[in-house]
Amino acid sequence: MEGGLQLGGERPGRPLVGGVEAEHAGEQHHDPGAGRAADGLLDPLGAEAGLVLGPLQRVVAPAGVPGGHRAAGSGAGRSSSGKGQGFNATLLGGCRPLAAGTTRDPYPAPPHPNDARARPYDDGVGAAPRVAVIGAGAVGCFFAAQLAAGGRAEVTVCARRPFGDLQVSSELWGTTLRAAPLVQTDPAGLQAPFDAVLLATKAHQTAGAAAWLAAATGPGTTVAVLQNGVEQVGRVRPWVPSSAVVLPAVVYCGVERTGPGRVTHRTHGWFHLPDGEAARAVAGLFPPERELVQPVADWPTTAWRKLCENVTANGVTALTGRRMEVLRDPAVQELLRGLLAEATTVAASEGAVLPPDYADRQIARVAAFPDGVGTSMLYDRLGGLPMEEDAIYGAVVRAGARHGVATPLNQALLTLLAAISATAAGT
Numbered sequence: 001m002e003g004g005l006q007l008g009g010e011r012p013g014r015p016l017v018g019g020v021e022a023e024h025a026g027e028q029h030h031d032p033g034a035g036r037a038a039d040g041l042l043d044p045l046g047a048e049a050g051l052v053l054g055p056l057q058r059v060v061a062p063a064g065v066p067g068g069h070r071a072a073g074s075g076a077g078r079s080s081s082g083k084g085q086g087f088n089a090t091l092l093g094g095c096r097p098l099a100a101g102t103t104r105d106p107y108p109a110p111p112h113p114n115d116a117r118a119r120p121y122d123d124g125v126g127a128a129p130r131v132a133v134i135g136a137g138a139v140g141c142f143f144a145a146q147l148a149a150g151g152r153a154e155v156t157v158c159a160r161r162p163f164g165d166l167q168v169s170s171e172l173w174g175t176t177l178r179a180a181p182l183v184q185t186d187p188a189g190l191q192a193p194f195d196a197v198l199l200a201t202k203a204h205q206t207a208g209a210a211a212w213l214a215a216a217t218g219p220g221t222t223v224a225v226l227q228n229g230v231e232q233v234g235r236v237r238p239w240v241p242s243s244a245v246v247l248p249a250v251v252y253c254g255v256e257r258t259g260p261g262r263v264t265h266r267t268h269g270w271f272h273l274p275d276g277e278a279a280r281a282v283a284g285l286f287p288p289e290r291e292l293v294q295p296v297a298d299w300p301t302t303a304w305r306k307l308c309e310n311v312t313a314n315g316v317t318a319l320t321g322r323r324m325e326v327l328r329d330p331a332v333q334e335l336l337r338g339l340l341a342e343a344t345t346v347a348a349s350e351g352a353v354l355p356p357d358y359a360d361r362q363i364a365r366v367a368a369f370p371d372g373v374g375t376s377m378l379y380d381r382l383g384g385l386p387m388e389e390d391a392i393y394g395a396v397v398r399a400g401a402r403h404g405v406a407t408p409l410n411q412a413l414l415t416l417l418a419a420i421s422a423t424a425a426g427t
């Protein structure tokens with residue numbers, strides 16, 4: 001495969017401790033104006049500031065597509081030769097199954113009407129792969145902009161409301177990236193199927209995005225699920241053809257949406273996929289400079305490490321309505337120890353390899369965050385929105401039940417947070 005292939009997964013230059021990266025800021029966010037000076041502290045990638053990703057690439061809009069929108073001034077798209085730029089679309093369509101024991105598709109699905117769908121660009125001349133990004137929030141806009149600006153794929157953003165172009169202001173990299181992908185607001189207008197789909201809604205919004213998933217996918221589409229938790233595949237599988245490849249993703253990217261199509265980027269900036277041909281094909285869609293997609297060999301460790309990070313900080317900040325400073329309270333730290341004892345025991349049962357002192361290290365890490373930093377769950381609570389408690393604490397409880405591991409503290413947080421989310425959702 002050409003261009004951008006990222007192998008091995010663990011980020012170069014980051015120390016590994018028992019297979020675990022020594023430093024991850026997870027998905028803790030900064031408020032606008034709060035704690036920004038800490039970015040360099042939180043992420044050594046700040047040293048890369050000033051590197052420009054690539055030229056603005058314009059993306060072609062399928063003619064006459066209902067619900068489609070295009071930013072003013074964008075019109076070019078496919079190369080005049082009609083050839084793809086550095087990616088062979090058949091790589092996505094022809095993915096081989098991973099070896100037994102890997103996590104790709106443990107949820108068999110019945111046949112789906114889209115299984116018989118024709119591929120519009122399957123004309124054998126190497127047309128650019130087509131990617132749909134479902135969800136124009138912080139994560140969706142960030143990665144859609146990188147994809148569109150990289151010029152290796154035709155990008156369609158599936159959004160509930162139209163917007164002009166994408167603009168990613170990176171405080172970490174010191175860059176502003178602009179891109180003008182096609183924006184669709186009606187699933188009926190999609191020219192499906194796509195070679196790849198990035199699903200970037202919140203976990204609990206997956207079923208609500210079912211019409212997009214159904215409209216965008218077909219035989220051999222690779223769906224990367226950029227959501228928190230460890231159950232991404234099971235969440236998405238019911239809505240896509242059985243022949244589609246569904247890959248869970250673990251996102252490390254501190255981004256905040258500041259307006260329609262507008263994102264501020266503060267920490268990290270990549271997502272992991274379980275290594276395999278499909279993951280490498282997705283990685284090849286992105287510009288290679290920043291290793292935006294990192295396939296990893298040890299998926300259970302990658303997925304559960306991120307889940308344990310979320311378990312540590314998200315629920316307590318959301319329930320208390322306080323930022324990371326609350327995690328320095330000794331009594332709160334005892335609660336965190338209990339939560340992590342349960343979560344890491346479940347993680348080990350699921351095959352994750354975390355160091356013996358993981359909980360202490362994790363608690364010390366979150367306690368070192370600047371006061372103003374919050375979590376996505378806190379921000380959802382402050383915004384009166386449903387939270388991702390089921391994808392985080394629910395996942396620990398369900399896996400614990402499968403393995404006979406008691407998880408009363410995670411259950412308690414799940415129950416309390418779910419009650420708040422139900423109020424927010426009006427149910």
Ligand SMILES: NC(=O)c1ccc[n+]([C@@H]2O[C@H](COP(=O)([O-])OP(=O)(O)OC[C@H]3O[C@@H](n4cnc5c(N)ncnc54)[C@H](OP(=O)(O)O)[C@@H]3O)[C@@H](O)[C@H]2O)c1
Pocket residue numbers: 026027029134135136137138139140158159160161200201202203205208209210212226227228251252253254255256257376388
């Ligand atoms: N933000 C981060 O820094 C970060 C970091 C790591 C992991 N994550 C994880 O990444 C995932 C996405 O997070 P996010 O921060 O990007 O969330 P977000 O900003 O809330 O974005 C979610 C987007 O999905 C859209 N959406 C929801 N239902 C939809 C539907 N039926 N059709 C079309 N669009 C729909 C929303 O549309 P509206 O705009 O219309 O509401 C919103 O734009 C979450 O699981 C999160 O935990 C986030």
